[in-house]
Amino acid sequence: MLLNRLKYILxxxxxxxxxxxxxxxxxxxxxxxxxxxxxxxxEAQAEQYAGQKLRSAEDSMELATRTLNQGEYExxxxxxxxxxxxxxxxxxEALMARKE
Numbered sequence: 001m002l003l004n005r006l007k008y009i010l011x012x013x014x015x016x017x018x019x020x021x022x023x024x025x026x027x028x029x030x031x032x033x034x035x036x037x038x039x040x041x042x043e044a045q046a047e048q049y050a051g052q053k054l055r056s057a058e059d060s061m062e063l064a065t066r067t068l069n070q071g072e073y074e075x076x077x078x079x080x081x082x083x084x085x086x087x088x089x090x091x092x093e094a095l096m097a098r099k100e
Contacts, residue, residue: 024073025073026068026073026076027064027068027073027076027077027080030064030076030077030080030081030084031064031065031068031076031080033080033084034057034060034061034064034080034081034083034084034087035061037057037083037084037087037088037091038054038057038058038061038083038087040087040088040091041054041057041087041088041090041091041094042054044090044091044094044095044098045094045098046087046090046091046093046094048094049093049094049097049098050089050090050091050093050094050097053086053087053089053090053093054086054087054090056086057083057084057086057087057089057090058083060079060080060082060083060086061079061080061083061087063075063079063083064076064077064079064080064083067079
């Protein structure tokens with residue numbers, strides 16, 4: 001009877017532990033990806049051609065860095081992911097504007 005209950009409860013417990021463990025791991029890859037995307041945006045002259053998007057990406061990166069330093073890894077991960085997406089959009093916009 002106990003074994004029957006465990007086979008239903010155990011997967012949920014393992015899943016909860018894994019989700020909790022991910023929140024405790026610093027978002028090293030996400031931070032690196034965001035920094036690389038920002039660098040690529042700057043190299044594409046996004047400051048000149050997509051200034052607002054680039055500033056938004058930089059603001060998100062600052063938030064990611066600040067929350068990372070405070071140990072808020074999940075918030076840092078989300079902010080870094082947003083920074084990367086915004087930087088990619090800024091780079092793409094700058095590249096398109098330069099072609100015109």
